[in-house]
């Protein structure tokens with residue numbers, strides 16, 4: 412039974428830079444709240460225009476990063492493995508994401524105890540392999556256990572640059588055999604793993620990686636990014652994709668962009684090809 416792409420977002424009612432847990436964040440460099448709301452709404456509208464269904468989790472005062480729903484969990488079919496945030500500042504998000512997912516019919520599993528795990532921010536399917544970023548926010552041993560829970564192959568990738576602290580800041584699957592990445596965010600071994608396992612792998616330049624080019628939302632052939640990634644967009648067009656840019660400057664101040672603001676509820680494994688074949 413074909414299902415629509417289904418995306419979870421959280422309105423930025425309580426969004427702001429209230430602490431510093433990554434190098435992008437500075438409480439002295441506050442986001443413009445009104446502009447953040449306009450940018451978030453534009454992203455939501457673009458996703459609705461692709462034909463995706465967008466659901467919303469209610470914002471909560473005191474949890475400014477709840478807008479970054481990519482970190483809530485990894486969704487696989489009707490199962491969701493809940494995040495276990497590394498930083499105390501985000502741990503209060505866990506029960507809210509749990510309640511929303513349970514109330515909407517997902518079977519929610521805890522991620523392994525004693526290991527941090529930041530959901531789809533660090534765990535992305537390309538084909539049937541789960542690529543898992545570790546060292547900055549999530550733990551490699553935890554990823555292996557999550558792979559066993561879901562019955563999928565995991566390829567761990569060490570993230571070596573604090574600016575690219577989640578896998579989805581430097582890697583984005585486009586289809587089961589195609590992805591974009593920013594090579595310098597990985598060690599040599601990780602770069603070789605990616606090159607060996609993904610037949611069509613395209614590098615993004617540093618200047619565009621800094622604009623969160625890899626933090627793209629893929630719905631079928633549509634690829635939505637922050638503005639400031641013209642070379643990536645030209646490349647995507649040449650491969651038959653339909654890139655769309657939308658300014659997300661106010662979320663970049665917290666270290667996030669398009670993909671971070673979304674969670675694929677029909678499964679990360681569906682992102683990148685659902686909508687191409689209609690299945």
Ligand SMILES: CN(C)C(=N)NCCC[C@H](N)C(=O)O
Pocket residue numbers: 432433436476479481482501531532533577579580626665666667668670671672
């Ligand atoms: C999935 N990705 C890249 C993200 N979700 N990033 C946004 C998280 C931002 C938040 N201030 C933090 O540092 O956790």
